[in-house]
Amino acid sequence: MARYGAAIAALGAGALVLSGCSAPAAESGLDEGTSVTVAWNQAFFSANGNTSYGNATANNNINYLTQAGFWYYDNTPELQWDESFGTVELESEDPLTVKYTLADTAKWSDGEPVDAADLLLSWAALSKSLDTPDFDATAFTDQETGEFTDEFPTDVVYFDSGATPDSGLGLVHDTPEVSDDGKSVTMVYSQPYVDWQLALNGPLPAHIIAKHALGIEDGDEAKAAVIDAIENDDAEALAKLSADWNSGFNYTSMPEDEDRLVSSGPYLITDFAADEYITLKANEAYEGKFAPHIEEVTVRFIPDPLAAAQALANGEVDVIQPQATADLVEQLEDIEDITINTGVGGTYEHVDLQIDQSKNGTFADPLVREAFLKVVPRQEILDKLIAPITGDGAELRGSFNFVPGAEGYDESLETSGIADYAEVDVEGAKALLAEAGVTSPEVCLLYASNNPRRVNEFALIQASAAQAGFNVTDCGSEEWGGLLGTPGAYDASLFGWQSTSLGVSSVGPNYETGGINNMSFYSNPEVDALVQELNTSFDHDRQIEIQVELDKLLLDDAFGITIFQHPEVTAFSNTLSGVSSSPLAPTVFWNIWDWEVVEAE
Template sequence: MRLRGFTVAAIAVTMALTACSAPEDESEERAREDSDRAAAGEAPDAITIGWNQPYYSYNDDTSDGNATANSIINYMLRGNLFYYDENQALVRDESLGTFEKTSDDPLTVEYTVADDAAWSDGTPIDATDLLLQFVGTSGNLNTIDASDDVGNLGGEVYFNSSSPGLPLVTELPELSNDNKTLTLVYSEPFADWEVALDFGVPAHVTAMKALGIDDPQAAKDALVDAVQSNDKAALSSLAEFWNTGYDFTALPDDELLHLSSGAYELTDYVEGEYLTLTANPDYTGELPASINEVTVTYSDDPLAQVQQLQNGELDLFGPQATTDVLEALEAVDQAEVDTGVEGTYEHVDLVMDNGGPFDPATYGGDAETARQVRQAFLTAYPRQDIVDTLIKPINPDAEVRNSFLVTPGSPSYEAVSEASGMEEAYGDGDSEAAAQILAEAGVEGPIDVRFLIPADNQRRSDQFDIVQPKLADAGFNLIADRRGTWGEDLGSGTYDAVSFGWQSTSTAVTESQATFYTGGLNNLIGYSNPEVDDLFDELAVTTDEGEQEDIQGQIDAILTEDAIGSTVFQFPSVEAYNKNVIGNVTSAPLNPTIFYGYWNWTGPETE
């Protein structure tokens, strides 16, 4: 999952959705034009990129819209104050504005919007846009903790998002007289202040739609008034629209729902099939489109995408890496293939609040028995077998990941993973030890476990085939629950265990908070531990790197002891593109992966 900056990584899931290519009659003409451009050493006028899940929300800061499928498109539609490069370094983009820390005590950060910044409908971008993003992601004006129906709040205020840092800004941000500067004053230090706030959806559109105001400036004024006067009725309407008003699965008739402030505009979208981005003619920023038109087609079948690349229907795609896909790509003459490691990691989740085998309620509220059952499951889970069988053929250096919070290769990984105790606690899949834990808990098998699997994801099916016999030997009866809607069902409580990937979008130390914090945006298993919550709160206000590492190790150790699940491996990455059409393609390990560096794309590279 993605969230810009302070939010947790968007869920890196592969949804099973049917998709088609862009119209064939246009692709033949385009191929001829691109051939002429390539011969002249020029970048193509248009390219087609393959992806696995269709876009469905212009607001990827909500809990529901927080997905990589949305963030990769919004990355090209909307300008941001910063991004991460291919080396995971934070880079500031001052096209729309700047920000600076003006004080350490109290921590004060000042954001200034560029004078010429504007949305594609001509409305100026100003501090009101940042104010809405602060209100939406901080939750500071919410009157309820959560809402099952975010589209009908009944007069309550609930912006469906979360942030580990912005709640520390307990006073309303200050707006300058010219409405170009917004100032945040934190009540405590915040380690990740640089990535705490960025631009989101347009304030004027949100207020126009939510409050029934036609004039953009009048709408922004009304939004500011509602925030500053804490007008509950107006804020409830603003929250409802912010939560759901930007969701769509085909091109809306109303262009206000997908305005551009970045290099591209959304010009076409056929539901479930493809969308088209066209260079924004009014963009004057630092990251302009190098290719005029980008069409993104959708398919959940990577082998079909390999065939499309060979046929000239795709120019770039980043499939889930399997040996079958790599072997197929090797047979495509025009394919340039790069492999590496993604910022996404595979993990297994055990649901703790659904009345299933891992829920204390199943054992009369006995939390320790439920914990032992979870511990037995994880002790038998063959993480090393999965890595050896499925990942090492693609990345020979692959290893089991042993930290919930820290990515392998980062400076603190060795210390935090050792502190976690995960390797010692879970081992390499010991069915006998797991059975002994169940016996000590007084729980007899076989224990039925509904294991959620995406219907058409080969690697996840292969994982299940490796896991099932090991768990059977330990006393667990794994039931394959294959669903085409599995991504939508995550967090529904209708399964007991699931394995999927979390994608990192930043290097912020607080990035994982929403996954493990009580009621966190990405807490899909019903986990709650006050000690973990307190440590995350402490981590958020700790700026010393050594102390951060120590706190992360403590959190990791508690998560391991509580047996909430386990990390398994870091995703191997595969990026493939047509070297006869496009060049200078560099994928980034963090979101937006293959869409990173669109401003650098060129024509074919010559030797």
């Protein structure tokens, strides 16, 4: 029989508060010969989750296992520190000065230490302080893949991190100071930053990037060249380094250059079959505190939730966390010797509109945007696709920034205008289109075509919008994640945002001009000013007020619309212990080092 558990999350705004219990830290060693297979709904495609192309949960799940860092969240969720990787020290509040020091146990799997060169390169990328001014990369993005084209200029410095000058490491304008022993960097902020603890985590290997970009084989020489290029603002070298940082770690099967697989985390990629699976083995060079029990982890890519459940029933996979559907829950109930945990996840469904750089130019006019939002059938989607899973507790999510029940959520509902979109308003949409002088506007909608729930959502949106005269066409793609934000590829998108941290600064990148998660080319100076204030305000009440104000501005501009909070279903074989899920990414992978193979009960 299946055993049921519950993962009930009480989510707050900004500083979220969730109830739960974390698994104990692993104390014993590796169990040689053990393996586990996890199913995930999207294939891995980039080992750099800090680019606009690679910033996806499917990538960051794997990167979490191969890239150690200063901090992580447990499943309560509470910020935790990994001092076996390094320490983060606040040296001064005025000016805000932060020192990062790497531990002797922080090492790459090829034997090189993680050191100041790696952190300095991360600063250059995540601050964009050394980028060529005013360069626009949109003309060099492939509309079919979302990657940069071969025509990308070779003489510009451009780190595709989406960093902005008023947030995170973008506020560290001066080149950080490197310690004499090469183990520390000290960063001085130009103004206060509320989430300074979260500004930097695990880096990419600078010596590998320098090897490919600058042709330097020796690790020490490669690191020295990176530091020299950054400290001397060497545009020629930085152009090459930034290009490799942007694209060198994108791959959809085993890369030809296996040094792209170099790991600082507890696992190392050893096999990768395109669109099928990726396999990792315990990293023998890893000396950190998260040494795993299980020797080999395989992640199989199974987009269909029912296929994932069948694979679990067949013993082909051991852990699944697919998109929840009513059919999935019913199927899981019939599987023997598994545990099922259900609850509310940290992901919310939404529709974003391409305000600029779209396929058909449909949503440049705010009247047309508002008209489309009026015919997104939010309640019908909830009733048909979510309520059968969650029952009477199903409710629409009415905020971009607050989870239902969080502090600030009710106030946002009262002031944002979301109530105007509770029901489909065909006549209101027609009136707005008439006012705009537009007939039969075309909307190419991007979504995951291999996700059954999204296919159903697309059909419901298409039928509803047609009543007002919109021609919603199918831009669904299995490669949807890499296409997000690609100029000219689509007009609107349907997907989910997964929360990755509790920091209030995580709000800004979605909406500020040029933010890494602002896929819509949206820009509003008032929003930018509020985001800047949010990033620097330590007043909790003001943080809530700002996010309420942002919700209203986003709806006033018809930026997009929220639909529902994702229900979450995790199921795993009773031959495993230690499995639990976090409401923040990387969800079920958060403590994989604690998992153990045991006898089924």
